[in-house]
Amino acid sequence: xxxxxxxxxxxxxxxxxxxxxxxxxxxxxxxxxxxxxxxxxxxxxxxxxxxxxxxxxxxxxxxxxxxxxxxxxxxxxxxxxxxxxxxxxxxxxxxxxxxxxxxxxxxxxxxxxxxxxxxxxxxxxxxxxxxxxxxxxxxxxxxxxxxxxxxxxxxxxxxxxxxxxxxxxxxxxxxxxxxxxxxxxxxxxxxxxxxxxxxxxxxxxxxxxxxxxxxxxxxxxxxxxxxxxxxxxxxxxxxxxxxxxxxxxxxxxxxxxxxxxxxxxxxxxxxxxxxxxxxxxxxxxxxxxxxxxxxxxxxxxxxxxxxxxxxxxxxxxxxxxxxxxxxxxxxxxxxxxxxxxxxxxxxxxxxxxxxxxxxxxxxxxxxxxxxxx
Amino acid sequence: xxxxxxxxxxxxxxxxxxxxxxxxxxxxxxxxxxxxxxxxxxxxxxxxxxxxxxxxxxxxxxxxxxxxxxxxxxxxxxxxxxxxxxxxxxxxxxxxxxxxxxxxxxxxxxxxxxxxxxxxxx
Numbered sequence: 001x002x003x004x005x006x007x008x009x010x011x012x013x014x015x016x017x018x019x020x021x022x023x024x025x026x027x028x029x030x031x032x033x034x035x036x037x038x039x040x041x042x043x044x045x046x047x048x049x050x051x052x053x054x055x056x057x058x059x060x061x062x063x064x065x066x067x068x069x070x071x072x073x074x075x076x077x078x079x080x081x082x083x084x085x086x087x088x089x090x091x092x093x094x095x096x097x098x099x100x101x102x103x104x105x106x107x108x109x110x111x112x113x114x115x116x117x118x119x120x121x122x123x124x125x126x127x128x129x130x131x132x133x134x135x136x137x138x139x140x141x142x143x144x145x146x147x148x149x150x151x152x153x154x155x156x157x158x159x160x161x162x163x164x165x166x167x168x169x170x171x172x173x174x175x176x177x178x179x180x181x182x183x184x185x186x187x188x189x190x191x192x193x194x195x196x197x198x199x200x201x202x203x204x205x206x207x208x209x210x211x212x213x214x215x216x217x218x219x220x221x222x223x224x225x226x227x228x229x230x231x232x233x234x235x236x237x238x239x240x241x242x243x244x245x246x247x248x249x250x251x252x253x254x255x256x257x258x259x260x261x262x263x264x265x266x267x268x269x270x271x272x273x274x275x276x277x278x279x280x281x282x283x284x285x286x287x288x289x290x291x292x293x294x295x296x297x298x299x300x301x302x303x304x305x306x307x308x309x310x311x312x313x314x315x316x317x318x319x320x321x322x323x324x325x326x327x328x329x330x331x332x333x334x335x336x337x338x339x340x341x342x343x344x345x346x347x348x349x350x351x352x353x354x355x356x357x358x359x360x361x362x363x364x365x366x367x368x369x370x371x372x373x
Numbered sequence: 374x375x376x377x378x379x380x381x382x383x384x385x386x387x388x389x390x391x392x393x394x395x396x397x398x399x400x401x402x403x404x405x406x407x408x409x410x411x412x413x414x415x416x417x418x419x420x421x422x423x424x425x426x427x428x429x430x431x432x433x434x435x436x437x438x439x440x441x442x443x444x445x446x447x448x449x450x451x452x453x454x455x456x457x458x459x460x461x462x463x464x465x466x467x468x469x470x471x472x473x474x475x476x477x478x479x480x481x482x483x484x485x486x487x488x489x490x491x492x493x494x495x
Binding site: 158166169172173178 | 390392
């Protein structure tokens with residue numbers, strides 16, 4: 001629940017009490033979910049009101065035009081920049097057009113002619129509150145966006161520094177001949193260094209891919225593709241690394257399953273799914289790729305017999321750089337961007353991704369994509 | 374032989390420090406996340422813990438150090454981090470939030486690390 005502070009400046013005690021009685025403690029509902037509680041304070045003169053605004057801060061100001069010490073317009077002028085943080089509603093018995101225009105120019109938002117009923121007061125308040133709430137929401141959204149960006153850059157910085165630090169560390173070990181004079185002793189070190197550099201390159205490539213997809217500047221060419229062929233290509237590409245660990249990849253698909261899509265994007269989707277299924281598999285495991293045409297959708301399913309994930313781990317799956325790190329994954333390389341890229345790509349096709357996983361048994365990724373032939 | 378527990382989510386970082394410290398005659402056990410590290414701490418009863426801040430949850434290493442101290446375990450802890458430079462935040466040891474004996478920014482020169490290790494393992 002959020003709060004809304006209302007101030008009434010009016011020299012008539014009856015008017016101040018009326019507003020207080022109608023609005024104080026009132027709970028307004030917005031957008032079906034947000035509840036806002038209103039609190040009301042009041043002042044009998046312009047000077048008193050200005051002092052209250054300067055010390056307390058308010059959201060909405062009901063301002064009488066005729067006050068004992070000054071008029072409403074003078075109050076707005078005296079508030080200066082502070083008036084911009086307020087929604088000002090003039091309450092006046094004689095709102096001449098001239099006064100109205102002048103007040104609006106100076107920052108008044110609305111008018112409420114006296115006398116008014118509690119119902120009218122509530123409607124005007126609600127309208128003003130809605131505006132304030134929207135502004136607050138926008139501000140919050142902008143703030144969150146900034147946070148997300150900051151977080152992304154922070155983690156990216158770390159992910160780029162880590163491979164450099166690793167290679168530096170290994171070079172340092174070599175320089176001081178930690179493992180002796182024999183070059184063969186350093187084979188593992190050299191191999192790990194090149195693995196880390198490759199990974200860094202992969203991260204940079206993934207990052208560029210992601211930026212391209214995000215900016216919408218990627219040239220998309222939608223043509224009719226046979227998904228079976230796309231899947232076969234991806235399986236072939238993953239072949240060597242699967243063979244090295246005796247992992248079998250099987251395909252279950254109709255001869256022809258046509259979908260209108262961008263060939264590069266679809267390659268990325270399939271390569272991502274199949275290479276993950278190999279990477280996170282056990283030795284001598286199995287990868288199953290299934291393609292199926294549903295009534296108005298296409299189902300792409302890739303299952304592995306690998307290390308699987310706990311529910312807790314699954315929740316973090318699509319977050320950038322949220323690689324799951326434990327003894328089981330310590331040897332597996334990844335940029336931490338693969339699945340966020342997959343998610344963005346599938347979103348381009350208005351599809352959804354379902355994940356089903358059991359630790360030490362395997363994971364199944366299912367993509368359901370609307371088929372727009 | 375003195376035993377050192379290394380906890381870091383970067384395999385190579387673990388490997389590098391392991392090689393370095395094994396050459397100096399220490400016995401090394403390794404964990405790749407705080408959970409594994411914590412289990413090894415109980416099982417292996419090491420003389421020193423070298424702990425990375427880690428990035429999975431940005432404060433994993435801190436949380437682990439706090440947990441250890443809460444249990445009145447006074448094992449010397451050397452904490453390594455690559456966090457503070459990136460975030461622009463300045464971390465340093467402090468008894469409540471960062472209850473460690475030494476705090477270094479990665480990359481740490483190996484002389485510095487070895488010196489610190491020698492300080493805590495006599």
